[in-house]
Amino acid sequence: MSNIAYFPARPPAEDNRPGKRERTKVANRQSILDAARAVFGELGYEAATVRDIIRRTGLASGTFYNYYKSKEEVFDALADDGARRFRPILRAESDKAADFESFLRGAIRAYFDFLEGEHESWRVNRPAGEIFPHARATPEVQAVFDEVHVALAKVLEHDHAPAVDLDYFAAACIAIAREVGDKMLERRPIDVDGATDFAVRMILGGLPALPRP
Amino acid sequence: MSNIAYFPARPPAEDNRPGKRERTKVANRQSILDAARAVFGELGYEAATVRDIIRRTGLASGTFYNYYKSKEEVFDALADDGARRFRPILRAESDKAADFESFLRGAIRAYFDFLEGEHESWRVNRPAGEIFPHARATPEVQAVFDEVHVALAKVLEHDHAPAVDLDYFAAACIAIAREVGDKMLERRPIDVDGATDFAVRMILGGLPALPRP
DNA sequence: AGGCCCAGATGACGCCCCGTCATGATCTCA
DNA sequence: TGAGATCATGACGGGGCGTCATCTGGGCCT
Numbered sequence: 001m002s003n004i005a006y007f008p009a010r011p012p013a014e015d016n017r018p019g020k021r022e023r024t025k026v027a028n029r030q031s032i033l034d035a036a037r038a039v040f041g042e043l044g045y046e047a048a049t050v051r052d053i054i055r056r057t058g059l060a061s062g063t064f065y066n067y068y069k070s071k072e073e074v075f076d077a078l079a080d081d082g083a084r085r086f087r088p089i090l091r092a093e094s095d096k097a098a099d100f101e102s103f104l105r106g107a108i109r110a111y112f113d114f115l116e117g118e119h120e121s122w123r124v125n126r127p128a129g130e131i132f133p134h135a136r137a138t139p140e141v142q143a144v145f146d147e148v149h150v151a152l153a154k155v156l157e158h159d160h161a162p163a164v165d166l167d168y169f170a171a172a173c174i175a176i177a178r179e180v181g182d183k184m185l186e187r188r189p190i191d192v193d194g195a196t197d198f199a200v201r202m203i204l205g206g207l208p209a210l211p212r213p
Numbered sequence: 214m215s216n217i218a219y220f221p222a223r224p225p226a227e228d229n230r231p232g233k234r235e236r237t238k239v240a241n242r243q244s245i246l247d248a249a250r251a252v253f254g255e256l257g258y259e260a261a262t263v264r265d266i267i268r269r270t271g272l273a274s275g276t277f278y279n280y281y282k283s284k285e286e287v288f289d290a291l292a293d294d295g296a297r298r299f300r301p302i303l304r305a306e307s308d309k310a311a312d313f314e315s316f317l318r319g320a321i322r323a324y325f326d327f328l329e330g331e332h333e334s335w336r337v338n339r340p341a342g343e344i345f346p347h348a349r350a351t352p353e354v355q356a357v358f359d360e361v362h363v364a365l366a367k368v369l370e371h372d373h374a375p376a377v378d379l380d381y382f383a384a385a386c387i388a389i390a391r392e393v394g395d396k397m398l399e400r401r402p403i404d405v406d407g408a409t410d411f412a413v414r415m416i417l418g419g420l421p422a423l424p425r426p
Numbered sequence: 427a428g429g430c431c432c433a434g435a436t437g438a439c440g441c442c443c444c445g446t447c448a449t450g451a452t453c454t455c456a
Numbered sequence: 457t458g459a460g461a462t463c464a465t466g467a468c469g470g471g472g473c474g475t476c477a478t479c480t481g482g483g484c485c486t
Binding site: 019020021024049050051061062064065069070 | 442443444445446447452453454
């Protein structure tokens with residue numbers, strides 16, 4: 001007996017749900033990422049081992065390697081994930097900005113908000129003094145840097161600002177944002193506005209322009 | 214028979230050379246550091262193992278652990294070494310500086326010169342894309358940061374500059390110096406003057422003050 | 427000189443992490 | 457329902473890790 005007489009050629013409701021195979025694959029990949037985030041948060045990146053991550057998933061060790069080649073690759077995947085979520089935000093700021101200052105303020109503010117959000121899921125209990133690696137230059141992360149680069153160039157040109165060494169300038173801006181952002185997270189209460197103001201003024205006017213606390 | 218009749222109470226020429234015991238200890242510690250520098254340079258920090266370092270010294274594995282507890286500790290020792298050499302240079306700049314700008318220029322210039330010098334012994338052949346860890350906050354390194362902090366405070370006060378958030382400001386200055394310094398090392402020819410000028414102007418006047426290339 | 431002592435060099439050892447692979451279970455599709 | 461594809465499994469060899477019982481020889485005393 002055939003279903004053909006009773007159902008249209010395609011199954012009803014266009015069952016788009018992927019088969020079980022595909023679903024477990026997605027679930028496994030996700031649980032590895034979740035476990036990794038937790039382990040990195042608890043033990044710190046350096047101390048964490050692939051085995052720690054595997055144990056937390058409950059999967060077999062070999063299964064891990066069907067998805068990622070190493071601890072580094074998982075970390076990169078997490079970084080990529082963050083970058084992928086941040087990129088559209090940055091893009092939006094870049095699009096809506098009228099001049100350089102508002103672009104800068106929007107972008108840095110967005111980054112700091114983002115940082116504060118991520119903060120939670122990462123630095124749960126990491127050992128004192130340990131250095132958490134900054135996101136490495138994975139494709140997605142690099143794309144964000146490039147986007148900053150391009151956005152800076154675009155907005156500067158639009159403002160008829162004098163040509164500058166963009167490579168140095170972008171590096172300096174990113175450095176300031178990173179470092180002031182880190183310091184911001186260490187203070188209680190976390191003051192996103194203050195940090196944003198500081199970073200923006202530092203970039204736009206240097207020392208003389210800084211806010212007086 | 215006694216030497217007393219022939220020699221003064223203390224042995225001649227006041228032989229201060231430490232005994233052989235002490236000398237091998239110093240030599241071992243030094244060869245471990247040398248080996249570590251070479252290994253980190255060749256394999257990169259991440260890939261390097263304690264065994265790699267041990268093998269290169271020719272010592273037994275146990276001996277290594279008589280001197281350092283781990284790869285991290287050796288790296289920190291190397292960083293401390295660098296910091297210990299850099300500190301007096303920084304101090305000299307701080308002492309001789311008449312105003313904030315000359316202090317800043319002197320300090321950054323000194324740092325970039327230092328970077329260029331160190332450059333040789335470190336990044337010999339490291340794998341592309343690998344992140345070389347910035348010096349961690351070892352006591353000596355921390356001391357350098359603190360010195361920067363203090364020097365900034367002192368010079369700023371002397372200049373009757375408006376009060377600023379020193380924590381943020383120092384972090385931003387160090388961030389700029391680090392990042393522009395790294396980028397400087399990637400360019401050929403290495404232009405210490407140009408990088409110094411950029412960093413100084415960025416800190417002193419932000420975007421509008423930057424040199425036009 | 428001869429002998430004793432102990433700092434410290436040695437390398438074998440047990441432990442654990444690494445990445446692989448032969449095996450088997452389960453899904454898919456005809 | 458059966459054949460084949462896909463992928464989870466966990467045992468395994470390789471190797472790095474840090475330790476420790478043992479040995480070596482420099483320091484020191486007589």
